C-alpha cells in the first residue's frame with residue numbers, strides 16, 4: 298500500500314493544460330489579467346466586495362495589520378493556539394503580540410479572555426477561524442471591536458469554504474486573510490488573499506503590496522510599500538482550483554462525517570464540536586490521550602498512514618518564551634492529532650485508517 302500522507306495538494310491534467318496554454322500564449326508570468334480574474338473569483342465565491350492576492354498567507358496578515366495602521370507601541374491580540382504565522386505576522390509592524398487563550402468548543406480565541414486582555418494600547422484583534430470553525434460568539438467579537446475602536450482581522454487561512462449563518466468566514470471583521478499554501482483546500486503552491494468590504498482598507502492594501510505606488514505601473518509613490526505580488530502563473534492554477542473548490546468543500550465534510558461514523562464510540566478519541574452545515578473541516582482533528590499520542594502516531598506510521606500532532610501553545614515556544622499560562626491552548630496542544638485529511642482521500646482509505654485507529658484503541 299502507498300503511504301497515505303496526512304495532507305497533500307491535488308492537481309491534475311487540467312492545471313497542467315492551463316499552465317501549458319498560458320505559457321504558449323506569451324504571458325509574462327508576473328501578475329496581470331489572470332491575477333485579476335483569480336481575485337474576482339475569490340471575491341465572488343466568498344461574497345467580498347474587494348480581494349487582493351499576495352505572495353502568501355503570512356505576508357497577507359502583515360499587510361492587513363499595516364493597512365489598519367498598526368504600528369510600534371500598539372498591541373495586537375492573537376490566540377495562543379494557532380499556526381505560528383499569525384503572531385509572527387505582527388512582528389514587522391513593530392507592535393507587541395499579546396497572547397489570549399482559546400475556547401474548548403471551537404479552538405478559537407475565547408471572547409471573555411479577549412475582553413480581559415484589552416488595554417488602552419490594543420489596536421487590533423486577530424481572530425483565527427481554525428480548521429474552518431468559527432466561535433459561536435463571533436457576532437460579539439464584531440460588536441465589541443466596533444464599539445471599542447479595534448480592528449478585527451480574521452485569519453481565515455484554514456477557512457476557505459466555511460461560513461457562519463451563511464456568511465463566509467473572513468468577512469465578519471475589517472479584513473479577512475486566506476492562504477493557498479500546498480496543504481490548503483485549494484493551492485497555488487504559495488499564495489494568500491485579503492478580502493474586505495472597506496474601500497479605504499482595500500486601497501491601502503493595494504499600495505502596500507505594490508511598492509506604495511499610486512496605481513500599478515505608475516512610478517509615483519504615495520506610501521511605503523513592498524513587492525508582495527502574486528504571479529499569473531499561480532493565478533492560472535488558482536483559477537482551475539477554484540472550479541474544484543465547491544466539490545472539495547463538500548468532500549471535506551463527507552470525509553469528516555465518514556471518520557466520525559467509523560470512529561464513533563472508540564475509547565480515547567474525542568471530537569471537537571463541528572457543525573458540518575457551516576464548517577468544511579480542512580483537517581480531521583481529534584483529541585487523544587496525551588500519554589499515548591506518540592504511540593498512536595507510530596502505530597499509524599507502521600501501517601503507512603501519516604498523522605501530525607497539533608501546533609504547540611505558542612507563548613511557550615523558544616521564539617516567544619513568555620512565562621504565561623493559557624491552559625486550554627496548552628491542553629489541546631498536548632492532546633491534538635491530525636489524521637489524513639487530503640480531499641483526494643478515498644472512502645476505502647478512510648476505512649483503512651479507521652481500522653488502524655480502532656486496532657490501536659483495543660490494544
Ligand SMILES: Cc1ncc(COP(=O)(O)O)c(C=O)c1O
Nearest residue numbers: 353354355380382454476477478
Ligand atoms: C492559521 C494560519 N495562518 C496563517 C498561515 C500562513 O499561511 P502561508 O503558509 O500561506 O504563509 C497558515 C498556514 O498554514 C495558517 O494555518
